[in-house]
Amino acid sequence: METRELRYFVAVAEERHFGRAAQRLGIAQPPLSRAIQQLERRLGVTLLDRANRTVALTEAGAVLLCEGRAALAAVEAATRRTRRAGSGLVLAMKAGASTELLRRLLDTYGEPVEVVLCGIAEQARMLRDGRADAALLHLPFDATTGFDTQALHTEGQVVVLPPGHALADRPHLLTAETAALPLARWPGPDGEFVDGPGPQVRDSAQLYELIALGRAAAIVPESSGTHLHRDLPAVPLIDAPTVTTVIAWPPHSRSRALAAFVHAAGLIGQAA
Amino acid sequence: METRELRYFVAVAEERHFGRAAQRLGIAQPPLSRAIQQLERRLGVTLLDRANRTVALTEAGAVLLCEGRAALAAVEAATRRTRRAGSGLVLAMKAGASTELLRRLLDTYGEPVEVVLCGIAEQARMLRDGRADAALLHLPFDATTGFDTQALHTEGQVVVLPPGHALADRPHLLTAETAALPLARWPGPDGEFVDGPGPQVRDSAQLYELIALGRAAAIVPESSGTHLHRDLPAVPLIDAPTVTTVIAWPPHSRSRALAAFVHAAGLIGQAA
DNA sequence: TGTCTCGATACTGGTGCGGTATCGAAGCGC
C-alpha cells in the first residue's frame, strides 16, 4: 500500500464525500474515485458503502481509517525526524511545568534543545508525527500509553490557598478536607471542563490571580506551589498521590541525541 | 514520502550495498540509485556516504532507517488489519502461559480468536506489524513499552523443586534461600541465555523433566507451578515480585472486536 | 417528471518508474 493511497482514503473517510475530499487533496474527483476502487481491489475488501448517495465506512474502512492515520503519522514522523537529524532535539511540554527541573535537565544535557509549549493532547500528537522528539509529562495525570518513559522527579502535592484562609495555618491537610474548597478546574484532554464548584482556568497566571482574590484554591505539585508564588500559603496534602515528572518518547526512537538526553534525565532522576 | 521510497532506502541501508539491495527488491540497480538520490533531494539531507566504494549511513540515514522501519511496520499493520477486519482476532502468546486463564478469557469473549504461540520479541513484532491484534504478557518480566495494557490476573510465585528435595517441606521460602538452587535458565529476548548454574531450557516439558530428574529447580507463577504438575512440590516464594498477566495491544487500535476482547479481559481482571 | 447532486466511467496526455547499455572511479592482483 502506498502513502498516496492512504492519504486519499483518509481524506474520503474523514470528509465522507468524494468531491470535498478531492478538493482538500488538490486533485479532481475522478482520479480519487479510481484510487479508492483500486485500493479496495488490492486489499480485497470493501472500504466504503456508497449506497443512498452517502458515503459510509464499512467495518474494514473504520479499521483502515484508524490504522491508516497512525501509519501516515509514522511516515510523517520519519520525514520530519530525518530532516531534523543533527540539529537540536524538540521537547514538548505543558505551560506551567517546573522551570527549575527543566533548567537542570537542559544544563545536564548540554546541547541545544528547542522547547515547545502545548497541551497534553498536542504533546502526544507531536511525539507521534515527529514534530517533537520527547515530552515532559506528569504521572499519574497524563497517559504515557504508547511511549517509553524515564522518571525525572517525584514530589508531593500542596493545596494553594488565598492569603489568610482558615486552613492556611494548618501543618498539613487531607484530601477530604479540601472537598469544600472552590478548586480551580483545568480543561481536560478534549478541551472540556469537568463539572465542579471552582472557577475554570486556562493558565497559571489566571489561576494565581483568582487564588489571590480569594475566589479559588488549587491542588498542585510542591514545586509549582512553593517556588513560584511565595506570597500564597501552600499546605502539604499528605494523602494525595505523589506526582512524578517523566520524560516520554516514542519507543522505537533511539537516535544518539535522544539517547543522550534520556541519559541526562536519568542522572537527574537519580540525584533527586 | 512514499512507501516505495522507504522500502528502497531500508533495503539499501540494511544491505549497505546497492546491488544486493536491488536484487532483494527485485529491481535493477540503476532505478534504485536514482530513487535514493531523489529521496535525498526531496528530504534535503544526505542519507548515505558512498565514499571508498562502501556505503555507510549518515546520522540522518540512521534516523531514517529506524523511523522508516517503524513507519513501514505501521503501513503493513494497516494492510493486514484491514484485510482481517471482520474475521476473528489474533492473540499472540508465549508457550507455557496459563491455559486456564486463556480458557476463561476466550469463554467470556465468546467470539472466535486465533491463538499464535511465539516468543516475547516476536509477540511485540507481531503487534507492531499487524499480524496479531493483542498479546498476553507477564509483568514485570515482559516490557509493555509502546502498548496499551489491561491487567488480567495477579499471582505470587512458587519454587518448583524435585520430589523429596530438602526445601520441599518448607511452608514458604525467601529469594535468598534459592540462591544455591540450580534454577533453570530461559532464553532472553535476544535468544541468548544469561549465565548461571542451572541448566538451559527452551520449553516447559523440558523444564519439568529436568526438575523431576533432580537436575533443576524453577521459580514460576503459582498457576503454572501448582496446576500443571501436582507431582512436583511447589513452595511459595513470599518475597518474590507478584506476576501480573496483562493483555497488550497497540494504543491506537480500538476496533470493535478488540474493544470487546479487552472488555472481556477487564471482567476477568475484576473477578480475580 | 425535471433537476440537481454525487460517484462512476471513458478517453487522453504527461510524468515517472524501470529496463538495458555504458561510464568513471576505486581496489586489487600480477
Added chain:
DNA sequence: GCGCTTCGATACCGCACCAGTATCGAGACA
C-alpha cells in the same frame, strides 16, 4: 604500472499509471 573487477552513477528509451476533462447513470427532491 597496467589491466581486471566491482561498484555506484548516468544516458536513454518504452511503458505503465496517474491525473485531467467530458460525460454518464442513479438517486433525492421539488
